[in-house]
Amino acid sequence: xxxxxxxxxxxxxxxxxxxxxxxxxxxxxxxxxxxxxxxxxxxxxxxxxxxxxxxxxxxxxxxxxxxxxxxxxxxxxxxxxxxxxxx
Amino acid sequence: xxxxxxxxxxxxxxxxxxxxxxxxxxxxxxxxxxxxxxxxxxxxxxxxxxxxxxxxxxxxxxxxxxxxxxxxxxxxxxxxxxxxxxxxxxxxxxxxxxxxxxxxxxxxxxxxxxx
Amino acid sequence: xxxxxxxxxxxxxxxxxxxxxxxxxxxxxxxxxxxxxxxxxxxxxxxxxxxxxxxxxxxxxxxxxxxxxxxxxxxxxxxxxxxxxxxxxxxxxxxxxxxxxxxxxxxxxxxxxxxxxxxxxxxxxxxxxxxxxxxxxxxxxxxxxxxxxxxxxxxxxxxxxxxxxxxxxxxxxxxxxxxxxxxxxxxxxxxxxxxxxxxxxxxxxxxxxxxxxxxxxxxxxxxxxxxxxxxxxxxxxxxxxxxxx
Numbered sequence: 001x002x003x004x005x006x007x008x009x010x011x012x013x014x015x016x017x018x019x020x021x022x023x024x025x026x027x028x029x030x031x032x033x034x035x036x037x038x039x040x041x042x043x044x045x046x047x048x049x050x051x052x053x054x055x056x057x058x059x060x061x062x063x064x065x066x067x068x069x070x071x072x073x074x075x076x077x078x079x080x081x082x083x084x085x086x087x
Numbered sequence: 088x089x090x091x092x093x094x095x096x097x098x099x100x101x102x103x104x105x106x107x108x109x110x111x112x113x114x115x116x117x118x119x120x121x122x123x124x125x126x127x128x129x130x131x132x133x134x135x136x137x138x139x140x141x142x143x144x145x146x147x148x149x150x151x152x153x154x155x156x157x158x159x160x161x162x163x164x165x166x167x168x169x170x171x172x173x174x175x176x177x178x179x180x181x182x183x184x185x186x187x188x189x190x191x192x193x194x195x196x197x198x199x200x201x202x
Numbered sequence: 203x204x205x206x207x208x209x210x211x212x213x214x215x216x217x218x219x220x221x222x223x224x225x226x227x228x229x230x231x232x233x234x235x236x237x238x239x240x241x242x243x244x245x246x247x248x249x250x251x252x253x254x255x256x257x258x259x260x261x262x263x264x265x266x267x268x269x270x271x272x273x274x275x276x277x278x279x280x281x282x283x284x285x286x287x288x289x290x291x292x293x294x295x296x297x298x299x300x301x302x303x304x305x306x307x308x309x310x311x312x313x314x315x316x317x318x319x320x321x322x323x324x325x326x327x328x329x330x331x332x333x334x335x336x337x338x339x340x341x342x343x344x345x346x347x348x349x350x351x352x353x354x355x356x357x358x359x360x361x362x363x364x365x366x367x368x369x370x371x372x373x374x375x376x377x378x379x380x381x382x383x384x385x386x387x388x389x390x391x392x393x394x395x396x397x398x399x400x401x402x403x404x405x406x407x408x409x410x411x412x413x414x415x416x417x418x419x420x421x422x423x424x425x426x427x428x429x430x431x432x433x434x435x436x437x438x439x440x441x442x443x444x445x446x447x
Contacts (some may be wrong), residue, residue, distance in 0.1 A: 020106035049334035057342030089233035133357035138234035
């Protein structure tokens with residue numbers, strides 16, 4: 001177990017804890033993206049470049065984008081609903 | 088200490104499930120599900136690891152040899168990543184519609200779903 | 203069930219799961235061991251078919267039927283998400299107002315990085331058989347590259363670069379082409395998705411037989427899927443509005 005492998009494993013566990021304990025979903029999109037980067041680092045240390053490329057594209061770019069879009073849509077829908085209820 | 092790599096994978100799954108259980112927003116629960124799914128990727132890739140072995144890609148610097156990490160579990164992990172990305176997209180679309188119909192994204196307030 | 207009761211129930215269940223997992227992990231071959239029987243079979247098989255990237259060989263040659271299933275999952279869930287996000291009966295799509303200003307530096311970086319990302323994505327797709335990468339990774343990079351236009355702040359520019367009909371066709375054609383290559387393998391080599399094209403010299407781009415073709419096909423399909431999926435989410439956020447009654 002080399003030092004960099006231990007560091008990568010500890011970072012992964014730490015980043016996962018941070019993602020779960022972040023309560024605001026809008027902030028979670030950012031921490032999820034960082035968690036994806038940490039996973040990419042772990043996969044590269046474990047000699048898995050294909051998996052790292054996949055995780056980079058999906059977990060760091062596409063999924064946080066989808067989360068942000070969903071959150072913005074929900075916020076806008078709730079604002080529309082509040083505006084209609086007040087009328 | 089060689090057990091710790093597998094234990095990190097198990098920890099990821101459990102902390103993801105813990106996040107889902109105490110979540111107050113549907114999107115928060117979906118992100119915690121993504122964390123739990125990444126625990127399975129870590130487990131698969133750590134199973135395939137061999138100390139001192141290289142990546143399973145040959146080229147001008149690496150002649151074909153057997154001293155590489157396991158490529159089959161990496162292929163399985165690739166499929167895993169694709170499937171969990173699509174599941175996350177479907178769940179997010181569902182939660183958008185739930186928020187539109189019921190006006191809330193808090194799982195505890197979604198009374199209509201109560202069994 | 204109250205939150206506290208739910209948490210207690212989870213702690214009990216999670217504790218049992220953790221104990222079972224540790225018991226199982228103790229019995230596994232140690233981390234970093236040399237005992238990998240499937241690697242000993244997969245690597246010679248990939249080399250004999252001239253594929254330098256063994257993971258691509260497993261995905262597109264040895265276990266291509268799994269990738270076929272994965273493509274079907276991708277296309278089915280894209281259809282599901284698009285169906286879920288269609289404007290409902292009381293809603294219409296309005297043209298979005300101006301999206302506001304972005305920093306000049308953001309726009310410059312977006313415009314500079316977009317052609318680079320597209321070329322990189324195409325490279326990852328086409329070299330899938332000989333370097334790390336493949337259809338899926340390259341398709342995701344391509345889709346992200348196209349959406350850099352959104353980062354530059356111009357949704358109309360993104361819409362012009364993204365004719366939806368073309369991407370939907372690309373997604374469907376990709377999935378159909380995968381099945382067609384499989385059927386051709388049935389004719390050419392007697393087994394569905396068999397590698398029947400000639401394999402050239404090891405390490406060249408055209409040396410891998412059907413792995414190259416399947417990688418390109420999957421790249422096209424994933425690009426189409428990702429763009430259609432993201433477009434459904436974008437339209438919900440930007441243009442779908444409930445009809446004022």
